Amino acid sequence: MRRNVSDHAEKKVVGVEALLQLPKTLSKPNKKWQLAFIKIYCSRTLLNCAKHAVRKQGLFPRSLSYTAIDLDHHQEDEHFKIDTETLNDLVKNKNQEKLESLGGPNGLVSALKTNTRLGINEETEEIERRRLTFGSNTYTRQPSKSLFYFVHGLKEGWYDGGSIYVAVFLVVAVSAVSNFRQNRQFDKLSKVSSNIKIDVVRNGRRQEISIFDIVVGDIVCLNIGDQVPADGVFVEGHSLHVDESSMTGESDHVEVSLTGNTFLFSGTKIADGFGKMTVTSVGMNTAWGQMMSHISRDTNEQTPLQTRLNKLTSSIGKVGLLYNGKKTKSDEIVNAVVEMVAAAVTIIVVAIPEGLPLAVTLTLAYSMKRMMKDQAMVRKLSACETMGSATVICTDKTGTLTLNQMKVTDFWFGLESGKASSVSQKVVEMFHQGVAMNTTGSVFKAKSGTEYEFSGSPTEKAILSWAVEELKMDMEEVIEQHDVVHVEAFNSEKKRSGVLMKKKNGQINVVHWKGAAEKILAMCSTFYDGSGVVREMKEDDMIQFEKIIQSMAAKSLRCIAFAYSEDNEDIKKLKEENLSLLGIVGIKDPCRPGVKKAVEDCQFAGVNIKMITGDNIFTARAIAVECGILTSEDEMNSEAVLEGEEFRNYSQEERLKKVERIKVMARSSPFDKFLMVKCLKELGHVVAVTGDGTNDAPALKEADIGLSMGIQGTEVAKESSDIVILDDNFASVATVLKWGRCVYNNIQKFIQFQLTVNVAALVINFVAAVSAGEVPLTAVQLLWVNLIMDTLGALALATEKPTNDLMNKKPIGRVSPLITNIMWRNLLAQAFYQISVLLVLQFRGRSIFDVFNEFNARSLEKKNVFKGLHKNRLFIGIIVVTVVLQVVMVEFLKKFADTERLNWGQWGVCIAIAAVSWPIGWLVKSVPVPERHFFSYLKWKKRS
Numbered sequence: 038m039r040r041n042v043s044d045h046a047e048k049k050v051v052g053v054e055a056l057l058q059l060p061k062t063l064s065k066p067n068k069k070w071q072l073a074f075i076k077i078y079c080s081r082t083l084l085n086c087a088k089h090a091v092r093k094q095g096l097f098p099r100s101l102s103y104t105a106i107d108l109d110h111h112q113e114d115e116h117f118k119i120d121t122e123t124l125n126d127l128v129k130n131k132n133q134e135k136l137e138s139l140g141g142p143n144g145l146v147s148a149l150k151t152n153t154r155l156g157i158n159e160e161t162e163e164i165e166r167r168r169l170t171f172g173s174n175t176y177t178r179q180p181s182k183s184l185f186y187f188v189h190g191l192k193e194g195w196y197d198g199g200s201i202y203v204a205v206f207l208v209v210a211v212s213a214v215s216n217f218r219q220n221r222q223f224d225k226l227s228k229v230s231s232n233i234k235i236d237v238v239r240n241g242r243r244q245e246i247s248i249f250d251i252v253v254g255d256i257v258c259l260n261i262g263d264q265v266p267a268d269g270v271f272v273e274g275h276s277l278h279v280d281e282s283s284m285t286g287e288s289d290h291v292e293v294s295l296t297g298n299t300f301l302f303s304g305t306k307i308a309d310g311f312g313k314m315t316v317t318s319v320g321m322n323t324a325w326g327q328m329m330s331h332i333s334r335d336t337n338e339q340t341p342l343q344t345r346l347n348k349l350t351s352s353i354g355k356v357g358l359l360y361n362g363k364k365t366k367s368d369e370i371v372n373a374v375v376e377m378v379a380a381a382v383t384i385i386v387v388a389i390p391e392g393l394p395l396a397v398t399l400t401l402a403y404s405m406k407r408m409m410k411d412q413a414m415v416r417k418l419s420a421c422e423t424m425g426s427a428t429v430i431c432t433d434k435t436g437t438l439t440l441n442q443m444k445v446t447d448f449w450f451g452l453e454s455g456k457a458s459s460v461s462q463k464v465v466e467m468f469h470q471g472v473a474m475n476t477t478g479s480v481f482k483a484k485s486g487t488e489y490e491f492s493g494s495p496t497e498k499a500i501l502s503w504a505v506e507e508l509k510m511d512m513e514e515v516i517e518q519h520d521v522v523h524v525e526a527f528n529s530e531k532k533r534s535g536v537l538m539k540k541k542n543g544q545i546n547v548v549h550w551k552g553a554a555e556k557i558l559a560m561c562s563t564f565y566d567g568s569g570v571v572r573e574m575k576e577d578d579m580i581q582f583e584k585i586i587q588s589m590a591a592k593s594l595r596c597i598a599f600a601y602s603e604d605n606e607d608i609k610k611l612k613e614e615n616l617s618l619l620g621i622v623g624i625k626d627p628c629r630p631g632v633k634k635a636v637e638d639c640q641f642a643g644v645n646i647k648m649i650t651g652d653n654i655f656t657a658r659a660i661a662v663e664c665g666i667l668t669s670e671d672e673m674n675s676e677a678v679l680e681g682e683e684f685r686n687y688s689q690e691e692r693l694k695k696v697e698r699i700k701v702m703a704r705s706s707p708f709d710k711f712l713m714v715k716c717l718k719e720l721g722h723v724v725a726v727t728g729d730g731t732n733d734a735p736a737l738k739e740a741d742i743g744l745s746m747g748i749q750g751t752e753v754a755k756e757s758s759d760i761v762i763l764d765d766n767f768a769s770v771a772t773v774l775k776w777g778r779c780v781y782n783n784i785q786k787f788i789q790f791q792l793t794v795n796v797a798a799l800v801i802n803f804v805a806a807v808s809a810g811e812v813p814l815t816a817v818q819l820l821w822v823n824l825i826m827d828t829l830g831a832l833a834l835a836t837e838k839p840t841n842d843l844m845n846k847k848p849i850g851r852v853s854p855l856i857t858n859i860m861w862r863n864l865l866a867q868a869f870y871q872i873s874v875l876l877v878l879q880f881r882g883r884s885i886f887d888v889f890n891e892f893n894a895r896s897l898e899k900k901n902v903f904k905g906l907h908k909n910r911l912f913i914g915i916i917v918v919t920v921v922l923q924v925v926m927v928e929f930l931k932k933f934a935d936t937e938r939l940n941w942g943q944w945g946v947c948i949a950i951a952a953v954s955w956p957i958g959w960l961v962k963s964v965p966v967p968e969r970h971f972f973s974y975l976k977w978k979k980r981s
């Protein structure tokens with residue numbers, strides 16, 4: 038090993054010697070450069086050697102004049118009985134021995150001066166002390182790339198003599214600035230999206246704080262779908278499973294418990310169960326933090342449209358080359374070669390619409406910024422353009438269509454609805470147990486205040502506040518009286534949660550279940566009536582209970598049932614049958630205002646809306662009717678509403694046959710949601726999915742466009758999505774749809790505009806090259822047109838805002854061509870006109886056409902191209918700049934661009950002729966085009 042390193046160094050040194058022998062012929066300044074270079078080179082080499090050596094521990098080549106100083110920075114605080122290094126080592130290396138030597142999780146908790154139940158002290162001083170001692174939970178990221186990073190491609194644009202310089206330079210500058218800004222925007226976005234809210238306990242009060250405010254010693258509450266905010270040790274909880282794939286890349290879930298693995302890593306996700314952890318390392322001390330600092334985001338991701346465009350540009354380029362090749366054969370003599378090369382370059386330049394990919398980037402970047410204002414944060418650029426072609430939107434119910442502010446409005450004890458005061462004390466006590474012990478939420482009441490604070494999932498909060506306010510439950514007291522033996526945490530698969538517990542010092546095992554009403558009901562064989570008497574559940578009673586559930590659900594209430602059982606024997610698992618039903622509560626979750634309108638808008642735009650929910654079929658139906666997803670017509674159709682299980686049990690063919698008619702899928706598991714999206718995609722739909730929960734994550738990932746909710750959405754859902762809806766409102770989904778269509782439309786407009794130019798120029802040059810042997814439009818002029826005019830044109834068209842009539846059209850879907858028949862019609866007509874004029878007149882102020890044509894491109898179908906013009910000031914501004922540039926080029930840059938000066942009369946004629954393109958555009962737009970794509974007549978096979 039040691040030899041290896043010194044070999045390495047030696048080799049480099051030999052290289053340096055060779056370098057040092059400077060040739061004597063060098064001029065003075067050159068010598069200086071050379072020396073500077075050698076200096077930099079040598080220092081790099083030496084540094085490299087040093088790094089090499091350090092990596093191979095302990096091997097430090099003595100020949101180098103380095104002194105290694107071991108900087109030991111122990112800045113322990115006497116206050117805590119543990120130091121940062123021990124803590125870092127503890128979790129990072131899963132050091133079980135160390136943990137045991139500290140006295141296990143409990144010992145660690147006291148060493149960190151914290152408390153599992155109460156958390157740390159909330160005083161600012163205390164928090165600050167912890168921050169100073171152990172650091173803060175922030176990461177140093179790779180610095181943003183500088184503007185110059187994006188200045189590349191200079192060499193690639195080197196076509197002709199120095200005059201092209203300017204043109205190329207301008208384009209490089211424009212694309213560099215646009216890429217730079219886009220990168221900065223992504224940086225800003227990632228700052229917004231990484232500022233997650235975390236549930237912690239401080240001073241006994243559960244509260245939400247920013248992930249950046251977490252300090253060592255904090256007690257963090259973890260629930261399904263949460264991200265672990267820092268490294269830590271598990272202190273309390275049940276059936277907690279963690280998805281460590283973000284760290285290890287493996288997808289199996291790791292169980293975390295007090296007896297087994299107790300370590301939790303920052304950046305991992307909670308897959309199941311719930312619990313609490315105490316934080317041991319934060320920020321850059323965690324493995325995640327170190328990883329984050331090395332990752333820099335790659336914004337050079339290409340969207341599908343960009344890929345398609347790149348293909349288009351290169352194939353057009355090939356066409357240009359092709360006929361250029363033919364010309365080569367007809368030329369014989371060597372001295373024609375120079376001219377030929379020039380012609381070749383020219384033709385290639387014409388043929389490649391340089392501005393296209395740039396235009397797409399500009400359009401997307403611009404829209405992304407505007408969408409942020411409309412409450413949509415774009416995580417993946419391609420989502421903007423894909424959203425434009427969406428044909429189906431699958432949405433979940435809770436939290437997207439509804440407000441997620443739940444409140445218990447109805448309750449039944451046995452077969453009696455109603456008043457808590459008339460119910461026997463025994464039943465009320467059992468409810469206290471069932472609510473307080475079987476929950477992931479919590480209640481806090483400040484000593485001074487009278488108001489209660491509830492935390493947890495919306496359903497849990499609703500139940501807790503009902504129990505506290507209606508049933509006078511004292512949560513602390515109940516928890517103190519009981520010991521939990523085993524817990525089955527709630528998940529969307531089973532839709533229930535259960536607890537096995539004992540009274541302190543008691544013998545009797547008690548099981549409590551709560552969950553989806555009809556599922557709990559099916560587990561019961563007896564029930565408690567209001568007076569506390571156990572009765573057998575006869576068939577009649579069963580039907581009675583089902584009716585109760587249905588009637589509550591029909592009022593769009595979410596139904597949760599409570600069941601109970603007692604056992605003398607020692608059981609380990611929770612009993613699942615022969616339980617006693619305690620009662621049923623109905624939770625109201627009102628529809629969001631504005632949802633109905635948004636649903637209507639989407640449907641009007643030809644986009645199908647489907648609801649896939651985990652809730653009861655009757656509740657789902659009621660909400661669907663309320664939101665307008667289910668019309669009275671659909672209610673006749675028996676296939677419009679079904680349960681997830683039914684869908685799951687269909688054969689694949691049946692599913693494909695029926696899926697389009699389904700409007701509401703209730704009681705669906707995460708897998709059912711996923712399955713539905715997959716089926717729709719198989720039928721050729723472009724599917725958008727909206728969701729907030731972890732149960733939506735598989736569907737969000739599978740969808741063409743995943744939209745998650747910014748406020749209530751879990752981290753897992755957000756991470757699986759392409760767009761985050763910041764205000765959680767379904768109405769914003771409709772806005773995103775409009776933006777998507779706008780982006781697609783703007784890009785089409787631009788393509789039409791640019792291809793007109795290219796087709797015209799190509800034909801003219803071809804005709805001229807064949808007939809006269811020379812090209813009338815020089816490379817400089819063409820580059821000018823292609824790069825400057827088109828880039829500006831791209832800017833102008835990219836910033837057209839969405840209009841309402843975008844929502845009047847049918848969705849584009851997956852298969853329609855990028856260049857539609859309508860576009861071909863407009864394009865060919867304009868190109869034809871330009872060609873005829875130019876061939877007749879042979880003068881060179883041609884790009885004036887562009888200005889007029891740019892107006893024409895504003896609308897692909899509408900005849901009035903000026904509509905709404907005054908609203909887009911940028912468009913007008915760019916037109917003015919274009920005109921000025923054109924005048925400057927024609928009038929003053931004669932030598933540079935090889936143009937002819939024109940007198941007033943000639944200008945007038947030019948403008949008049951160019952203006953004719955308006956009426957032509959107007960006329961052409963009334964020519965009908967066939968529905969079928971032009972190329973399909975030619976039987977062209979698509980390669981995609």
Ligand SMILES: Nc1ncnc2c1ncn2[C@@H]1O[C@H](COP(=O)(O)OP(=O)(O)OP(=O)(O)O)[C@@H](O)[C@H]1O
Pocket residue numbers: 433434435436494496497527528529530532533534551552553554595596597649650651652653705706730732
């Ligand atoms: N904390 C809970 N404890 C017990 N049961 C619950 C709890 N929360 C919800 N449920 C039950 O599970 C069902 C919801 O399951 P799921 O999580 O799949 O859907 P959701 O996310 O709430 O709704 P959606 O899919 O429409 O967004 C509810 O209808 C309710 O009956």
Ligand SMILES: [Ca+2]
Pocket residue numbers: 433434435436437728729730
């Ligand atoms: Ca949900």
